[in-house]
Every structure is written in C-alpha cells, then in structure tokens.
Amino acid sequence: MNSAAPPPPGRPSAVTRGIQILERRGIAPESQILTGLVALGLIIIVGVELAPDRTPFTSLMVPLLLGNILLSPRRLPMFVAFIVVLVFLALARQTEPTARIYAAVAIEVLMALIVLVASTRRSRLGVGGAAGESMFVDLRDRISRQTGLDDLPAGWYAESAIESAGGSAFSGDFFVATRPEPWRLEVALVDVSGKGEEAGVRALQLAGSFGGLLGALPPEQFLPAANAYLRRQDWAEGFATAIHLSVDLSSGAYEVRTAGHPPAALRLAGSGKWRTLPTDGPVLGLIDEATFTCASGTLHRADALLLYTDGMVETPRRDIELGIDRLLGEAEQIMRREVSGSTQRLVDALGSRSDDRALVLLTRR
Incomplete structure (x- = not known):
C-alpha cells in the first residue's frame, strides 16, 4: 500500500x-x-x-x-x-x-x-x-497512518479506501491494523453508529483505543474486549459494528470474526470467484458477555480477502444481499484489470453516497 x-x-x-x-x-x-x-x-x-x-x-x-x-x-x-x-x-x-x-x-x-x-x-x-483545527486534523492523520499495512513481507499486498458521507474529511468508518509480530497481521474495520462528522469524534477515540487492543490481545480476545470497552462508554449511540482479520503472514492461515458486520469476502485463485465467509456476532456495545464465531482457512498464491462496511452494499431501496452480490461482481471485474487502486475504484463506483464507505483488501501474490 x-x-x-x-x-x-x-x-x-x-x-x-x-x-x-x-x-x-x-x-x-x-x-x-x-x-x-x-x-x-x-x-x-x-x-x-x-x-x-x-x-x-x-x-x-x-x-x-x-x-x-x-x-x-x-x-x-x-x-x-x-x-x-x-x-x-x-x-x-x-x-x-x-x-x-x-x-x-x-x-x-x-x-x-x-x-x-x-x-x-x-x-x-x-x-x-x-x-485547534490543525490539532484535530493532525490527530486524525497520525491515527490513519498507523495502519500496519505498509512494508508487508514479499508476496503480500494490501490497500484500503475510505469515503465519508457528503465528502467530509471525517468518517464514522475507520480501520486499524498492526503487526504485533513480524509474521502476524491484525486488521479491524469498524463502522461507528452515525454518519460523517457526527460520528467522527467517536471514530477517532475508538481508532486509538482499538488500535491498542488489537496489538495487545490474542485474536480471539479482541472483539470481546472491544465490546466491553464500548459498554463502559456513556454514549447516546454507543454501538458499532466491526470485522476483525488475523493473518499468519508466513503460512497464510487466517481467522475472521464479525460483530454485527457484513461478512468478509474470499476470492480463491483456483476458481476465480468470490464467496462470503460465514461468521456471526452481536453489534459491539449492546450486550455483555458477547461471543463471536470464527471463520478460518489459508490464503494461497493469488487468493484475496475483502473487508467492507455496510455503506458499500446497503441502500434504502436495495437488500444487503443484492448489494454484496453487486460488490463482488464489480470487484472481480476490477481486479482482473489491475489490483493496485482497486479499493478506491470500488468505493467510487458503488455504495450509498449518504453513508460512509470503507474497504480493505489483502491479497497474496
């Protein structure tokens, strides 16, 4: 990236x-x-x-x-x-x-x-x-640069794209990524309740907090800890959806967990087709003692994983399943031409302009 x-x-x-x-x-x-x-x-x-x-x-x-x-x-x-x-x-x-x-x-x-x-x-x-404005923007930029997607080992490529509702510089969608060990990559894509600037402050706070949790905890403990953190916040709209990806960069083994979030999509190079990964879990911040199911597998050469928020697949007049089908069809067409820049092209082409949109793509070359 x-x-x-x-x-x-x-x-x-x-x-x-x-x-x-x-x-x-x-x-x-x-x-x-x-x-x-x-x-x-x-x-x-x-x-x-x-x-x-x-x-x-x-x-x-x-x-x-x-x-x-x-x-x-x-x-x-x-x-x-x-x-x-x-x-x-x-x-x-x-x-x-x-x-x-x-x-x-x-x-x-x-x-x-x-x-x-x-x-x-x-x-x-x-x-x-x-x-004051420069401090706020500098905080946003410093958090967004701490993505952990740069300088991945040879054979791995990742990129991301985020667009806020109305073109604001601050979005309720964000992602954090870190490499607690050189061979392990952790990524969390989060959709905070609300849109655009109204969710921007909460997104900045959660980005810093979730970034710390992501690198400090084992993969299976991240979403429960994030849920407990949100439960402690006294917010009128104190909830968020999230998807968490953990990848062993040496073997390609991955684990995906979701919290009220659209499922991750996996592209297998052998078939050239996308499919969604079956995961389940409640929205963060609503209930105590939440549990989150895990989908696991191994990424081989030319396989890809796509994480996205509901703004990419859901509109007021379209079912989310149809939106996912359209996203995966468009992703296949774009990635056949060129992987580099594909997330930004997808964000520009799809999704609701009245909602925040975000994508993270990870592929093994």
Missing part, C-alpha cells in the same frame, strides 16, 4: 520546531500576531481620519476576522473589545452619519459578538481556531 510514512517517533514537525526556536529566543509568536493585528487596526483608523473616501471603517472587519482565526480564546476577547472601540472612534469622526453608516456600525458590532460567542465555545480547548 502506498501511503505517507508517519513522522519518526518523538520528532516534532517543522512548524513545532519553528515555534520552539522562537520561544527559546524569548519571542512569543501569538504576541507578535496580536501586535500586528493591533497595528493594522490603528493603521485603518488613521486611514479613516486622513482619507475617509478611500478607507471605509468597515475595513476593521479584516483584523477582527484574522484575530478570530489566529488568536487564542484568552486574548481574543480583549482584541474584540479593542476593535469595537475603534469602530466607535471611527463613527465619531463621521461628520454627517447616515442611516447606512449606522447600519455598518451595527453589522461590525454584531460580527464582534459572533466572534466572542465562537471564542467562548472554543475556550474549552484553550487554543485558537486554526490551531
């Missing part, structure tokens, strides 16, 4: 190193930003005083919005108050205020209030808008 390699453990990013250098020199980056925004506001006021026809005081909206993006919730309220003071100073300089000017002032004050409300909502995080 071709994907970006994760940064070396413990090595900060270029942005982090730059900030650390500035802090060691006694320069606070946010203080510089605040100073620049204050200077910009004063320049605009000077422009309004000297050339009112060329510098509308509504230009104060620019530093206000920049402050909303760049400043932390601790400093933003003071800066917003400063901008409001400048707005009223600019109004006082108007020789003949019109209704249009008063309306512009009202809009400026309203925007300042909106920025303050947004700052209050972000105060729980304690960082500015851009920083």
